[in-house]
Amino acid sequence: MLPAIVIEKVPRLIRAVRLLPSNANADAATVLADELAGITAMVAEKFTNDRTAEGIQRAQLLTIGGVSLGLEHMVRDEGPAIADTDDGDALALEILVEDGAEIVFQQGFRLVKDLAALPEDTLVGEYDNDIVYAQRRLKELFVDLCTADPGESWTGYERYLDQVRQRQDVQAIVDAANWLRRHHWEGAVNDPDLNAEGVIALAIVFGIEGSGRIVARTGTKEFEGFVGSVRKKKPDYDAGWAALLERIPPPHRRIVADRIDAYRNSTLLENIGGKMPLKQLFVELENFAGSEIDAEYP
Numbered sequence: 001m002l003p004a005i006v007i008e009k010v011p012r013l014i015r016a017v018r019l020l021p022s023n024a025n026a027d028a029a030t031v032l033a034d035e036l037a038g039i040t041a042m043v044a045e046k047f048t049n050d051r052t053a054e055g056i057q058r059a060q061l062l063t064i065g066g067v068s069l070g071l072e073h074m075v076r077d078e079g080p081a082i083a084d085t086d087d088g089d090a091l092a093l094e095i096l097v098e099d100g101a102e103i104v105f106q107q108g109f110r111l112v113k114d115l116a117a118l119p120e121d122t123l124v125g126e127y128d129n130d131i132v133y134a135q136r137r138l139k140e141l142f143v144d145l146c147t148a149d150p151g152e153s154w155t156g157y158e159r160y161l162d163q164v165r166q167r168q169d170v171q172a173i174v175d176a177a178n179w180l181r182r183h184h185w186e187g188a189v190n191d192p193d194l195n196a197e198g199v200i201a202l203a204i205v206f207g208i209e210g211s212g213r214i215v216a217r218t219g220t221k222e223f224e225g226f227v228g229s230v231r232k233k234k235p236d237y238d239a240g241w242a243a244l245l246e247r248i249p250p251p252h253r254r255i256v257a258d259r260i261d262a263y264r265n266s267t268l269l270e271n272i273g274g275k276m277p278l279k280q281l282f283v284e285l286e287n288f289a290g291s292e293i294d295a296e297y298p
Helices: 012-017 026-047 053-078 086-099 102-116 131-146 155-180 197-206 220-233 237-246 251-263 265-271 278-292
Strands: none
Touching: 012 053, 012 086, 026 053, 026 086, 026 102, 026 131, 053 102, 053 131, 086 102, 102 131, 102 155, 131 155, 131 237, 155 197, 155 251, 197 237, 197 251, 197 265, 197 278, 220 265, 220 278, 237 251, 237 265, 265 278
């Protein structure tokens, strides 16, 4: 078997600059060099250490990655069909010359900033909205995605796209959980800490009762009453979930429906209709909903 062919692609900025001698005049090259030097100085001041040679070198790598990230995005916007060809590099150079490297860098940094604003996971804490923490998270993400060696293959843009997809999926789950909280049957649940999967799990568990009410937070006494009702009435779980989904708007319905499919054969739902003692059953519920439960037992 022949070894797989690995095509290395150095950062887009480097590929575009290599075209300068045959595609731009000396003045354009000088202006571009000055702009890149200015960006590097700014990055060194804000993100590395502008007083050491190591800091300047790291700033240079971040400048290359930041501009390359912006270029990749702009090239794919303007010429998606040629983005992965030599013509894509020519378009990148054209963007650099016409728009300026600073504009391109700002575009790249804006992509990272918007990405950093999306949640990484479905456990959201009060600290996630803290300004100091948000700045640190942005810096770490910028360094991770935009550190680009001019002589080595760079995958920052591909990793950026992967993270966008992942975080948008997480955001959809968080948004669905927040909607359920706002429509909790006893009134909106206001809590800076959020276990989004836990909120959705609670709504699905209580949904089997068939009343259509939305439960986003519970305690032991309410859960006891719920279990007693289910064991007495033996409701149709699917009919109850259908009633629940009818109350949920389309943007969040898919998320809840996916979780229903995942939970429908769970031992928790099986045991709710069975004979498992309530204390043991409540422990199982905690495994699903965690901090979204107000425990009342000592």
